[in-house]
Amino acid sequence: MKDLIIKIENPVLDIKNLSISYNKGKYAVTNVNAGVKKNSVTAIMGPSGCGKSTLLRAINRMHELYPNIEVKGKIFLNNNDIFLMSSIEIRRKIGMVFQRPNPFPTMSIYDNVIAGYKLNGIRLKKNKKDEIVEKSLKDVVLWNEVKNSLKKKGTFLSGGQQQRLCIARALAFKPDVILLDEPTSALDPIATKKVEQLLIKLKENYTILLVTHNMSQAARMSDYSMFMYLGELVEYGKTKKLFINPVDKRTEEYLTGKFS
Amino acid sequence: MSEKITKIILFIASFIIVIISAGMVLSLMSGAAPAFKEFGFKFIISTEWNPTEGKEQYGALQFIAGTIITSIIAIIICLPLAFSTSLFIGEYFRGTKLAKIIGTMVDMLAGIPSIVYGLWGFYVLRPLIVDLGFNAQGFGIITAGIILAIMIIPYATSISTEIIKMVSNELKEAAYSLGATQKDVIMAVVIPEARSGIFTSYILAFGRAIGETMAVTMLIGNTNIIPKSIFDTGNTMASVIANQFGEADGLKLSSLIAIGLILFVITGLINGLGKIMIKQFN
Ligand SMILES: Nc1ncnc2c1ncn2[C@@H]1O[C@H](COP(=O)(O)OP(=O)(O)O)[C@@H](O)[C@H]1O
Ligand SMILES: [Mg+2]
Numbered sequence: 001m002k003d004l005i006i007k008i009e010n011p012v013l014d015i016k017n018l019s020i021s022y023n024k025g026k027y028a029v030t031n032v033n034a035g036v037k038k039n040s041v042t043a044i045m046g047p048s049g050c051g052k053s054t055l056l057r058a059i060n061r062m063h064e065l066y067p068n069i070e071v072k073g074k075i076f077l078n079n080n081d082i083f084l085m086s087s088i089e090i091r092r093k094i095g096m097v098f099q100r101p102n103p104f105p106t107m108s109i110y111d112n113v114i115a116g117y118k119l120n121g122i123r124l125k126k127n128k129k130d131e132i133v134e135k136s137l138k139d140v141v142l143w144n145e146v147k148n149s150l151k152k153k154g155t156f157l158s159g160g161q162q163q164r165l166c167i168a169r170a171l172a173f174k175p176d177v178i179l180l181d182e183p184t185s186a187l188d189p190i191a192t193k194k195v196e197q198l199l200i201k202l203k204e205n206y207t208i209l210l211v212t213h214n215m216s217q218a219a220r221m222s223d224y225s226m227f228m229y230l231g232e233l234v235e236y237g238k239t240k241k242l243f244i245n246p247v248d249k250r251t252e253e254y255l256t257g258k259f260s
Numbered sequence: 261m262s263e264k265i266t267k268i269i270l271f272i273a274s275f276i277i278v279i280i281s282a283g284m285v286l287s288l289m290s291g292a293a294p295a296f297k298e299f300g301f302k303f304i305i306s307t308e309w310n311p312t313e314g315k316e317q318y319g320a321l322q323f324i325a326g327t328i329i330t331s332i333i334a335i336i337i338c339l340p341l342a343f344s345t346s347l348f349i350g351e352y353f354r355g356t357k358l359a360k361i362i363g364t365m366v367d368m369l370a371g372i373p374s375i376v377y378g379l380w381g382f383y384v385l386r387p388l389i390v391d392l393g394f395n396a397q398g399f400g401i402i403t404a405g406i407i408l409a410i411m412i413i414p415y416a417t418s419i420s421t422e423i424i425k426m427v428s429n430e431l432k433e434a435a436y437s438l439g440a441t442q443k444d445v446i447m448a449v450v451i452p453e454a455r456s457g458i459f460t461s462y463i464l465a466f467g468r469a470i471g472e473t474m475a476v477t478m479l480i481g482n483t484n485i486i487p488k489s490i491f492d493t494g495n496t497m498a499s500v501i502a503n504q505f506g507e508a509d510g511l512k513l514s515s516l517i518a519i520g521l522i523l524f525v526i527t528g529l530i531n532g533l534g535k536i537m538i539k540q541f542n
Contacts, residue, residue, distance in 0.1 A: 062437060067355065088439040096437035102430040106452040116438035119448050169438070 003247050006224070006237045011035030011076075012176055012207045013059065018073035020054050022066065028054040030231040031073070036177070036224075041199060041208045043218035043239065046228035047259060052211040055228070056179050059209070060094040061087045077176065092116065095170030097180040101162035103154030103169070110150040113137060113168050136168040139205075140198055160191025164198065171206070178202070181211045196221050215255060219243050227251045285524070292518035294511060303518060309484035311512050318515035320522060322486040326401065326494040327523075330476065331469040333405025333490060334412055338465060342416035343458070349417075350424030351450050352442065363421065369414035378475035381407040386479060395491045399481035402490045404499075407479055408469045416465035423457035423541065424450060460537040467530035471523060473498040497523045 013036040020029040029051040036042050044052045054063070063069050064087060075082045082090045103112045113133045117124055124132070133150070137143040142164045146157070154165050163183060170178055180199070184192040199208055200221050212218050218225050218239065225239040227250075235242060235251040246252040253259060295303060295318060306319025345366065353359040385407060386398035394402055427450050435445045451458075481493025482503045495503065497519045508516055 060437060062433065065433070065436060088441065091437055091439040098430060098434065098437075100430060102428070102434045104431060104434065104449065115435070115448075119435055119438050119440040119444045121444070166434070169434075173438075 004235050004237075005033060005233065008035030008037050008224075010038070012038045012078060013209070014076040014079075015055075015059075016074040016076070018055070018058065018071070018075065020051070020058055020063065020072075021070050022054075022068065024068075024070070027231050029058070032233045034226060034233055034236055036207060036209055038207050039203050039205075040223040041203050041210060041221055042224040042226065043222035044209065044211045044226045044228060045213065045215060045218050045254070046226075046234075047254070048213060050228045051231040052213075052228055053181050054231075056181055056209065056211050057096075059177070059179055060091050060096055062091075062096065088120065092120075092173045093175050094177045094179060095173065095175040097163070097166050097170050097178065097183045099182045100186045101159055101166050103157075103162050103165050105153065105155045107154065108151045109146050109154045109157070109165060112154045112165055113172055115169055116173050132172050136171045137165075139171050139202065140164040140168040141194070142168060158191070160187050160194055163187060163191070163195060167195075167198070167202075171202075175206065177207045177209060179209050179211075182213065183210070184212075184217065185214070192217075227254060229254070288517060288521045288524060292514060292521045294514040295518040298511060299515075303515070304522070307486045316511050318512065320497070320515075320519050322484060323495050323497045323500050323519055324522070325486050326480065327470055327496040327498070329401055329487065329490065329494075330405045330408055330480070330496055331466055333402065334408035334469045335462060335466050337406065337409035338413045338416055339462065342413050342420060342461075342465070345413075345417045346420035346424055346458070346461075347446065347450075350421040351427075351446055354425070366414045366417050366421070370418050374411065374472060374474040377407055377411050378478040381410075381475055381479045395493075397481070399479055400491055400493045401480065401487050404476045404480040404494075404496070405490065407475045408472055411472060411475065412465040412469050415468055416461050419461035419464060420454070420458045423454045423461060426457070427453040456537060457541040460534050460541065463530060463537065464534040467527050467534060470496075470530065471498055471527045473502050477502045 015032055015034045015036075018029060018032045019027055021027045032055060044056065046052055057063050058071055059075060059082070061082065063071060077085075077090070077093060104115055107115060110133055111118065113136050114124070114129055117129075117132075134143060137146065142161060145161060149156075154162060157165060163186075167178070167183075184195050187195065196217065199210065202208060203223075210218075210222065222239045224237065225242045226236040227234050227242065227246075227248075229250050235246060235248045242251065243255060246255055299306065299318065303318065303320055304324070305321055306317075307322045308317040308319045309322065310317040345362070349359045349363045349366070381403065386403055389395065389398040389400070389403050394400070431449050431453065432445050435449045440448065476496055477499040480495060480499050482495055482499065483493040484495055484500065487494040501516050501520055501523075504512070505516055
């Protein structure tokens with residue numbers, strides 16, 4: 001057991017005995033225990049349907065959008081129980097990026113970046129907004145491409161640019177953690193590479209938790225990797241160690257492509 | 261081989277529909293021709309309706325006005341109710357039992373035949389209008405407008421609910437992930453996304469109100485003058501045709517057909533516009 005799940009000292013996120021079921025008695029995530037290292041990229045891998053998205057979405061409490069879902073266990077963000085905070089606060093501290101780029105089509109690029117503030121009814125001075133927009137777009141290396149068309153709709157951008165815009169939107173609140181659910185699966189290889197490089201750079205200031213069912217992506221860019229199977233966190237360790245020397249048979253089989 | 265036969269059958273079927281519609285337009289046009297020949301463009305802007313032999317004079321303006329006023333009353337009443345109900349069923353309480361029950365009721369209401377609304381209006385709404393002191397018999401523009409509103413609310417609600425349900429889940433989730441509350445999501449995502457579709461549903465509902473006949477004929481009071489207030493009696497294009505067609509011949513018949521043609525064109529345009537807008541929304 002000790003060899004299977006690495007113990008993270010001073011984790012930003014600490015997941016304790018987490019189980020999640022959509023329908024009573026049927027668990028999509030079973031008793032997951034894991035800490036997430038600050039300023040690192042942690043990948044969550046596993047075959048389709050193994051519970052990666054379900055786990056990820058509990059971390060910013062997006063699961064609460066489903067009426068019948070049941071969650072047992074605890075999640076701590078910097079030692080604070082997220083289930084005791086307001087969902088609004090938790091979602092500002094833990095940003096999320098989705099599988100398909102989803103900028104708000106009725107908003108300009110500029111408004112998309114500060115959408116979090118607008119949605120929450122937070123009023124900012126114009127120069128403060130400008131500053132946030134510029135900083136966030138620079139963080140995602142999109143500023144030079146769009147600085148002259150900030151008033152245009154975000155949906156005019158290419159898929160890769162849209163996804164980077166969505167990352168900028170998630171960064172605008174300066175969250176502690178960014179959750180990404182297969183953020184490159186709808187992108188072409190060049191756009192994928194850009195997003196990957198970007199995420200590696202972003203870990204200097206943020207903690208990144210990345211769901212991917214692309215093993216090579218996890219190998220390329222993550223510091224730590226989790227392998228999930230049938231709702232269970234099977235193995236979790238430093239990415240290098242996990243890929244070179246997996247302990248569990250199922251991890252090994254997955255990594256060698258025996259199932260996917 | 262069988263594919264060829266299917267193709268031929270489909271082709272013939274659609275051809276028949278084209279023939280029927282073309283035939284309808286042509287016969288309406290030839291029926292309306294004498295009236296247009298006699299009165300020309302004045303037919304549309306005159307409020308004269310005089311069937312006295314020798315002094316026959318017909319104009320459609322009061323009916324066009326009656327139609328537009330009743331439909332506008334209907335849409336004004338319909339708008340807030342249909343809007344809130346569709347948000348309620350389509351988003352706020354989406355997936356709950358309550359929403360399902362109300363949704364089913366709305367769909368049921370949308371399917372009730374016009375004559376039933378007319379009867380209800382006659383026995384319930386009309387006396388209410390009398391009690392409220394709006395007018396002595398309870399017949400009139402306002403009564404017809406209200407019954408039209410009641411008839412188009414389920415229709416508009418049903419379409420806008422579907423439109424609201426179509427707003428992509430991904431966008432709503434994006435907003436929630438930024439800390440938005442359900443109210444924020446409705447205001448900032450659902451309504452802006454669904455706006456043009458919801459608007460279209462009102463256009464379609466308006467088109468329906470314009471052509472609605474039976475219930476209106478029973479409640480509008482059937483007078484052929486231009487209404488001076490919404491408490492006056494009047495006639496719509498549809499109701500004057502239904503009311504006078506039986507005993508009409510000659511120039512009067514032709515004038516009624518001409519009104520039918522105008523109605524055909526107006527509803528056709530409005531529905532066409534609605535359909536195009538719905539397509540753009542998709
Ligand atoms: N909204 C939902 N309602 C019911 N079951 C769901 C729902 N979403 C996911 N599941 C089920 O939960 C399990 C895990 O799904 P998910 O977390 O999406 O897996 P992954 O992201 O690893 O592909 C699957 O068996 C899936 O069918
Ligand atoms: Mg998933």
